[in-house]
Amino acid sequence: MQPRITLITLGVDDLERALRFYRDDLGLETPGIVGEEFEEGDGAVAFFELQGGLKLGVWPRRCIANDANLPMGAPSATEFTLAHNVASREEVDSVMEQARSAGATITKPAHETFWGGYAGYFQDPDGHLWEVAWNPVWEIEE
Secondary structure (H helix, E strand, C coil): CCCCCCEEEEEECCHHHHHHHHHHHCCCCCCCEECCCCHHHCCCEEEEECHHHCEEEEEEHHHHHHHHCCCCCCCCCCCCEEEEEECCHHHHHHHHHHHHHCCCEEEEEEEECCCCCEEEEEECCCCCEEEEEECCCCCCCC
8 A cells, every 4th residue: 555645535414514614614625516416416525625636525424334334323523633734823823713713613722732833623513623733843835
């Protein structure tokens, strides 16, 4: 296996709501919902362009369960986090406010971290946990 991830897909309860949150409120680029022509709407998904060719997908939880041949389970926000690293403390505050204004739940306001950075956490409308962080050691490309 190559050390490469090309797509991260989040299971969502309401595809239209997830599309609005990521596209309209957070400003991620997308062609919108695609695949609605497939049987029972199981193909309906939205993809968002990220850096380096990485894509973020939002797909109904029931469709993921069906596609993977797994039963639906209870979602848990602590199974994984997505991290958005930025270039400054001020940018952490700005992104956290943008997420809050978009309807995200702030679970931990931005703060000085034990490792010397500055970070906070929010949950999207489906409960997915995002960390917004500034790490003084990492160079962030604009």
